[in-house]
Amino acid sequence: MSVQPATAQDAAAIKRLLDAAGLPTADLEGRWLERFLVARDDAQVVGAVGLDLAGDVGLLRSLVVADGPRRRGLGQELVLAAENRARQRGAKALFLLTTTAAEFFKRRGYAEADRAIAPDAIRQMPQFATLCPASSTFMAKIDGALG
Numbered sequence: 001m002s003v004q005p006a007t008a009q010d011a012a013a014i015k016r017l018l019d020a021a022g023l024p025t026a027d028l029e030g031r032w033l034e035r036f037l038v039a040r041d042d043a044q045v046v047g048a049v050g051l052d053l054a055g056d057v058g059l060l061r062s063l064v065v066a067d068g069p070r071r072r073g074l075g076q077e078l079v080l081a082a083e084n085r086a087r088q089r090g091a092k093a094l095f096l097l098t099t100t101a102a103e104f105f106k107r108r109g110y111a112e113a114d115r116a117i118a119p120d121a122i123r124q125m126p127q128f129a130t131l132c133p134a135s136s137t138f139m140a141k142i143d144g145a146l147g
Ligand SMILES: CC(C)(COP(=O)(O)OP(=O)(O)OC[C@H]1O[C@@H](n2cnc3c(N)ncnc32)[C@H](O)[C@@H]1OP(=O)(O)O)[C@@H](O)C(=O)NCCC(=O)NCCS
Pocket: 021, 023, 061, 062, 063, 064, 065, 066, 069, 070, 071, 072, 073, 074, 075, 076, 077, 096, 097, 098, 099, 100, 101, 103, 104, 107
């Protein structure tokens, strides 16, 4: 199992995983693959995570692991890899929206937050602005806590 940047060959597999998990894909167009990491088991994509960065903040999005290999630490590995990438690229805070995995993220250092604290750059991202239901939990991880 390894976590690596996504390549053009991974596009269909990532979208299939997200569709199967009921996560949004409508904004995955243009150069979206550059913003994704994938977990591979041999050649097969078994997990993915996206990271939309803007200045010194980022939105962690589209975390998914295929049904088969869940609860083996892959989700955790993907989150850590995304956090590392974020930190290397100068992010000081990460945000996310989730309807299904708030507890998973709490155990990884994210705290529920009021949407009012979302920086403008995050608010303008399609995932935040239109794709995630208003009922989703908004969460943040700030400063030295990354990675
Ligand atoms: C959320 C999701 C990505 C987690 O993926 P995962 O690979 O199962 O994640 P992990 O294995 O790292 O952690 C899941 C649990 O399994 C446990 N676990 C990890 N390795 C384990 C092992 N070897 N044996 C038993 N349990 C293990 C972890 O401790 C964790 O439990 P915790 O949250 O209570 O700490 C996955 O459930 C998923 O794709 N869900 C649907 C999509 C979704 O909701 N995405 C979030 C949108 S923002």
